[in-house]
Amino acid sequence: MEKTMRLTAIIVLYEISADTAQTICSLQAMKKTAAWAMIRQIHFVIFDNSKQAQLVPTQLLPNFEYYHSQRNVGLAAAYNQALAIAVQQNSDYLLLLDQDTKLTPSYLAELFTAVTAKVQPIAIVPKIQAAGQLISPIRAAQPFKVIPVTSGYQNEVTAINSAACLRVDFLQQCGGFELQFPLDFLDYWLFYQVRQTHQPVLVLQSQLMHELSVMxxxxxxxxxxxxxxxxxxxxxxxxxxxxxxxxxxxxxxxxxxxxxxxxxxxxxxxxxxxxxxxxxxx
Structure with a gap:
């Protein structure tokens, strides 16, 4: 019998309307495609770090809940909120998303294949392109250098947070996301923790477009x-x-x-x- 996939995803917003965020718009664009059936199986957590809360249309996504933090608590605290919800939902995986990643049907299809396989990877990441360059995942052993890796199971890699999918039990073993890195280098810390398990990361063939402000x-x-x-x-x-x-x-x-x-x-x-x-x- 095929395994029932339980997936929680968090989308972190900052000073942008939910219905104009590129990540959410790319999901909405799949309504009339086969990918929509997969999207309907995801429990979304929209975490808004904007100064003002917003009224989010109920039809924005099939299954979501909205949280607002006026203090702008960053990523780590938002991810920890989503991790707690993922545990409540009995989710196997937590998918991290920011507001500036353009998701595709092929990425979702690859992701669902991976998370419903008999052997479930500790972490699954796509290839990420920003400003015409492949920026993630990269070789962790080369600090300050961007050396992309190929598809398949890879060891010793670092990847950006957005569109990375990680096992909930692994994140629990880490004690959640490290609050010493509220925003920057949280992804480095996260994949450092992955490397300590000596388990490989699954790099998907899919490439996603992303806007990376720190470039x-x-x-x-x-x-x-x-x-x-x-x-x-x-x-x-x-x-x-x-x-x-x-x-x-x-x-x-x-x-x-x-x-x-x-x-x-x-x-x-x-x-x-x-x-x-x-x-x-x-």
Whole structure:
């Protein structure tokens, strides 16, 4: 008998109307396709980090619940809320989605095949393309380098959060998502935890389009940039530990990039102040 698939998915929103978010629009576009039958089997959690709550149309998705956090608690807290709901729903997997990923029927078909197989992977990820580049999943053993991996079962990889699907029992064993990484580097921490199990990640053939804000640091506020620096320092000093030389070489290259190429002097000042202290002041 074919296994009944139980899947909870979380979509995190920030300052955008739910019915205009690309992720949700891509799901709605599948209403008249065979993929809609799969979508109807997913329990969606819409977690809104916007300043104001919104009235979400009941027909937005077949099966969803809406939560709002005026404080903008980030991703980790939102994911933990969804994990608790996934446990209540007896879900086998939790699917992570942000607002800027364009989902496709082929991705959903591959995903459902994987989660209903006799041997269920600990983590399932698609290939993600942003700004014309394959950015995920990549080789974890090459910090600060984007080296994409091929489809199939792969070891030692890192992937972005959006469209990654993980076993609920594994996430429970981790104690949920790490609140030390409320937003940035949460995906690095997550796949570091996957690697500690010595189980491979299933990389799907499907490629999804995604808008990744951190690819364009000029558009990032100094507060967000400071958060990225803090999270990066924390991750490479407490989890995937690398040599001091390797880390500080990367920091100097980042400084020169901000100074010479991007001429973003606010971020240069922040980096210099931080480098003198030798630790993020956040």
């Amino acid at each position: 364009h640091t000029q558009s990032i506020s100094t507060a967000r940039y400071q958060g990225i620096i803090r999270a990066e320092w924390l991750y490479y000093h407490r989890f995937q530990k690398i040599s001091s030389w390797q880390y500080w070489r990367h920091v100097w290259l980042r400084l020169f990039s901000q100074l010479i190429l991007k001429r973003d002097f606010a971020k240069v000042k922040l980096l210099l102040k931080w480098m003198i202290r030798r630790k993020p002041s956040v």
